[in-house]
Amino acid sequence: MFLIHCPHCQEDRPEIEFAYAGEAHIVRPGPEQQDAMSDAEWSEFMFIRDNVRGEHCERWWHANGCNMFFNAVRNTVSDKFIKTYKIGHKRPSASQIQKWKDAANG
Amino acid sequence: MSSDMKFDQGLTLPEILSGNDLKIMLLPEKVRYSLRIKPSDIAAVNKASGLKLPRKIGGSNLGKDQFVMCLGPDEWFVVANVDARDRLEKIFAKLEKSFTLSITDVSHRNICFGLMGADAVKAVNIGCPLDLSLEHFPVGKVTRTVFESAPIILTRTGEDNFGIECWRSFAPYIRGFFERYATDKAAA
Numbered sequence: 001m002f003l004i005h006c007p008h009c010q011e012d013r014p015e016i017e018f019a020y021a022g023e024a025h026i027v028r029p030g031p032e033q034q035d036a037m038s039d040a041e042w043s044e045f046m047f048i049r050d051n052v053r054g055e056h057c058e059r060w061w062h063a064n065g066c067n068m069f070f071n072a073v074r075n076t077v078s079d080k081f082i083k084t085y086k087i088g089h090k091r092p093s094a095s096q097i098q099k100w101k102d103a104a105n106g
Numbered sequence: 107m108s109s110d111m112k113f114d115q116g117l118t119l120p121e122i123l124s125g126n127d128l129k130i131m132l133l134p135e136k137v138r139y140s141l142r143i144k145p146s147d148i149a150a151v152n153k154a155s156g157l158k159l160p161r162k163i164g165g166s167n168l169g170k171d172q173f174v175m176c177l178g179p180d181e182w183f184v185v186a187n188v189d190a191r192d193r194l195e196k197i198f199a200k201l202e203k204s205f206t207l208s209i210t211d212v213s214h215r216n217i218c219f220g221l222m223g224a225d226a227v228k229a230v231n232i233g234c235p236l237d238l239s240l241e242h243f244p245v246g247k248v249t250r251t252v253f254e255s256a257p258i259i260l261t262r263t264g265e266d267n268f269g270i271e272c273w274r275s276f277a278p279y280i281r282g283f284f285e286r287y288a289t290d291k292a293a294a
């Protein structure tokens with residue numbers, strides 16, 4: 001079974017309880033910024049994503065669990081979760097992700 | 107609302123399966139409340155209300171006539187006997203004066219199936235993918251999860267004693283599932 005670690009429940013839970021919620025760390029412009037944005041800039045914010053092949057920071061939702069959103073680093077090729085962390089933490093650097101991978105591989 | 111009102115649980119058969127190693131039944135009607143409270147207020151809310159809301163997600167407190175559970179960092183669920191309604195509503199009215207919180211009466215929304223017996227773990231695990239070993243799912247643990255893809259709250263009140271709390275609209279589906287399970291079990 002595919003398990004995902006929920007940083008709020010602090011345990012591994014079956015994937016069927018979760019929902020994917022798009023790329024993480026995308027800052028939503030405030031109302032004034034939105035007024036100042038051109039259509040091109042708005043469509044960039046709305047629709048254009050990095051679509052990373054490899055380690056991807058993304059949001060997940062423990063919909064049928066604690067009902068919280070959190071972030072995860074997942075490899076989009078192997079579908080392996082490297083780490084999950086609470087929203088509010090900074091986007092992990094490449095060296096941080098490497099450290100997590102090394103720790104997971106013992 | 108008077109406390110002697112009857113809820114339409116949407117189901118009538120109280121007993122679905124009755125065997126030596128497994129009993130599945132629709133539990134009697136209860137009052138239910140969904141509470142959203144700031145985690146930083148919880149100690150003060152507990153002090154003011156005496157509700158004994160657990161702090162840990164998945165934690166619960168089973169009292170004489172009420173069962174309080176923590177479902178998320180700011181979400182609690184209270185299930186109580188129908189005659190505890192007036193007492194609880196008085197407590198909630200008091201809390202609403204002193205705290206910023208949300209308390210919603212969802213008595214009519216949910217029903218609960220009880221599963222008892224040595225085969226209860228097996229029966230729950232047919233529809234729910236959680237690890238129900240006592241190490242990972244001890245007595246007293248509760249959680250929102252899924253049963254045959256239907257959203258439920260799973261409660262463990264004894265080693266062989268589970269509750270499957272679901273929305274009324276999912277109840278015939280889950281009952282049907284248990285009925286088929288009972289038929290298969292009888293045939294095996």
Ligand SMILES: [Zn+2]
Nearest residue numbers: 006009062066
């Ligand atoms: Zn969770």
